[in-house]
Amino acid sequence: MMLRFLRQPSGRLASIFAALLCAMTAVMGSYVYSACQKASADYTTLISDIVLAQQATPQLRTALEEGRRLPSSEQIEYIDYFISLSKQHLNNIKSSIERHRYLISDVEYLNNHFSELNSRLSDLNLKAQKAQQRPELVDPLQRVAMDIGGAQSWLYNQLLEEVRAISVQQRFVMQRLSIAVSVLLALMVSAAITLCLAVIYLHRQRNVMQQLMLTDELTGLYNRRHLVNVASAALTQAQRDNGSLSLMLLDIDHFKQVNDTYGHPTGDEVLRQISKLLRKLSRPSDTLARIGGEEFCLLMPNTTTHDALQVADRLRREIEVNTLSGIDLLANPTISIGVTTCHGGSLTFEQLYSYADKALYQAKALGRNRAESQLPPTEPTPYKNPQAYAHLLISEPIDS
Numbered sequence: 001m002m003l004r005f006l007r008q009p010s011g012r013l014a015s016i017f018a019a020l021l022c023a024m025t026a027v028m029g030s031y032v033y034s035a036c037q038k039a040s041a042d043y044t045t046l047i048s049d050i051v052l053a054q055q056a057t058p059q060l061r062t063a064l065e066e067g068r069r070l071p072s073s074e075q076i077e078y079i080d081y082f083i084s085l086s087k088q089h090l091n092n093i094k095s096s097i098e099r100h101r102y103l104i105s106d107v108e109y110l111n112n113h114f115s116e117l118n119s120r121l122s123d124l125n126l127k128a129q130k131a132q133q134r135p136e137l138v139d140p141l142q143r144v145a146m147d148i149g150g151a152q153s154w155l156y157n158q159l160l161e162e163v164r165a166i167s168v169q170q171r172f173v174m175q176r177l178s179i180a181v182s183v184l185l186a187l188m189v190s191a192a193i194t195l196c197l198a199v200i201y202l203h204r205q206r207n208v209m210q211q212l213m214l215t216d217e218l219t220g221l222y223n224r225r226h227l228v229n230v231a232s233a234a235l236t237q238a239q240r241d242n243g244s245l246s247l248m249l250l251d252i253d254h255f256k257q258v259n260d261t262y263g264h265p266t267g268d269e270v271l272r273q274i275s276k277l278l279r280k281l282s283r284p285s286d287t288l289a290r291i292g293g294e295e296f297c298l299l300m301p302n303t304t305t306h307d308a309l310q311v312a313d314r315l316r317r318e319i320e321v322n323t324l325s326g327i328d329l330l331a332n333p334t335i336s337i338g339v340t341t342c343h344g345g346s347l348t349f350e351q352l353y354s355y356a357d358k359a360l361y362q363a364k365a366l367g368r369n370r371a372e373s374q375l376p377p378t379e380p381t382p383y384k385n386p387q388a389y390a391h392l393l394i395s396e397p398i399d400s
């Protein structure tokens, strides 16, 4: 069923659409994933590290000023402390950058500056330690420190600039992300709708095909195939319940004359209207089918011959008196009916049908517009001589 659907133009279109949808969903999905990664990056720690590092530079400068003015060993220790602090800040920033994989490539060009600054600060540390013994070295120490301070400021400003740029990009990514999510949602909804439509279409196609397989195109009644299926099941049921099952064959009299006199389209209309009437007059539990040109069959479960003949006579009379609408016939059409009934037994549908057919033949032979019945001979009982099997029916005494 699915393969047949895919071979049809609409099926091909649906599969192309589904493939496109899958591809688009995959692209959108990967974009959303990477965008989510970018958008979720948190640069707050990095910014606070940079700000702290920036604050350390003026503190070192003030300490150097003080050291030059009052070069005490305590003051020089203080200078040494701020140099170590600056170095620590620098390393913190470096490891913070390493945690942001989307920033690394943007600030790669600053790597050399980091290493250079790091070694210059280590040098400065050594110089500060020497200055503890020789206070006259505080002066050159201050000059080098000022120079390093300038390089530090440049590096940190540059870093802040990069983080600012990436934050702007982050906001942009967020906007695009929300658009992507909306599009993805719309695609999913349309995929679901397409799927539903395809299922509905398949379901309808299946119903139409089933309908075509089981019904007669001209009259809308069931066809012979369906009748045989239903009759087989009804026969099994009747055999199990030992119930009655009647079969009625109805044939329009002299239908050839209708065709010959009024034309085939009128003949078709007669068939349609008689079918409609028969359907209206028969019970919903019975199965009415058109099994040949102008021949119909009515299968009646749980119906005796007597009741079936009564139904047959009612149908025959109704057809006889009913004037067909929109067709100007000289006389109303009539029908001949053959009825048969089985009671339990083990007849096949073909056997039952042959008895109804014999009865119909008889009705035709006896002048038409009448109902006749033919019953199958009573089927042999399994116990031909009941007395010979009587002992089987006597229950054995129960030993106490």
Ligand SMILES: Nc1nc2c(ncn2[C@@H]2O[C@H](COP(=O)(O)OP(=O)(O)OP(=O)(O)O)[C@@H](O)[C@H]2O)c(=O)[nH]1
Binding pocket: 218, 251, 252, 253, 254, 255, 256, 257, 259, 263, 264, 265, 266, 267, 268, 271, 292, 293, 294, 364, 368
């Ligand atoms: N209009 C129409 N005619 C059909 C259709 N199927 C079969 N027939 C015609 O039904 C006619 C049946 O003719 P016969 O089998 O001779 O039977 P009849 O003329 O009804 O005579 P009796 O049955 O003996 O009363 C034929 O002319 C078929 O062509 C159909 O679907 N539409």
